[in-house]
Amino acid sequence: MLCFLSPLLNKLSLSLSKKNFKVILILGFVLIYIWHTICFIFNFGRPIDDAGYGIPNFVYLYLFGRYLKIHCNISIFKRNFLIDYISVCMLLFIFQLSYSLALGFSFTSLLSYNTVFVFLGGVFLFLFFTKLKMRYNKRINAWAKNCLAVYIIHMHPLFWDKICGFLQIEEISPLCFIPYSLGMSVILYFALVTVEKIRLFFFDKIENGFNDRIMNIRMVKNIENMIKLTKA
Numbered sequence: 001m002l003c004f005l006s007p008l009l010n011k012l013s014l015s016l017s018k019k020n021f022k023v024i025l026i027l028g029f030v031l032i033y034i035w036h037t038i039c040f041i042f043n044f045g046r047p048i049d050d051a052g053y054g055i056p057n058f059v060y061l062y063l064f065g066r067y068l069k070i071h072c073n074i075s076i077f078k079r080n081f082l083i084d085y086i087s088v089c090m091l092l093f094i095f096q097l098s099y100s101l102a103l104g105f106s107f108t109s110l111l112s113y114n115t116v117f118v119f120l121g122g123v124f125l126f127l128f129f130t131k132l133k134m135r136y137n138k139r140i141n142a143w144a145k146n147c148l149a150v151y152i153i154h155m156h157p158l159f160w161d162k163i164c165g166f167l168q169i170e171e172i173s174p175l176c177f178i179p180y181s182l183g184m185s186v187i188l189y190f191a192l193v194t195v196e197k198i199r200l201f202f203f204d205k206i207e208n209g210f211n212d213r214i215m216n217i218r219m220v221k222n223i224e225n226m227i228k229l230t231k232a
Helices: 002-015 018-042 055-071 081-103 116-131 138-144 147-155 157-167 174-215 218-227
Strands: none
Touching: 002 055, 018 055, 018 116, 081 116, 147 157, 147 174, 157 174, 174 218
16 A cells, blocks of 8 residues: 555655645644554544554655655764664653553553554664664675565464464563573574575576566556656
């Protein structure tokens, strides 16, 4: 859906003045994040009940990213965005823990994508990486290009329950939880990359053949030209 809307969102971003663009973002921030955060805390009815996984949130994120690209020079920011990110995470942890103790049950609603905490944490983490200077590493890039495949494989209904059952995260003590999670994440990533490479070995040529045939169809070419992202 976002791919189809992106050409219109790009034109909208370029047609708006900086002031009007900022007004739209402020209104969107109030409606999508502040309002829903309050609703989660006080258990009110939510105007958009999708936990931030729907198109409204991602349209906002797209426009916010366009605003940063068009109107902001991130390189001049002197803030340490990693500290900001960690601060937001700690604030979220402290608030949810305190609220859970007060309510008498585990309160985790603020982990939803349409809350102030998750939005700010995501923005700060993104800005941190935009300012991070990293040299090109061929080996890291070779493994990193499989991120989407790893995500798709481990979230597939055939594998998700089996992976969770194998890891038995709920049985791990709190003291060991973080090192165990980090270690198993690395092991799981490389294991699933291996699965993806085996899949590519058997099916890559077949898939590419189908893709080439589909993309050479005139109607498909016309659709591709319609939804292609603009360079601006």
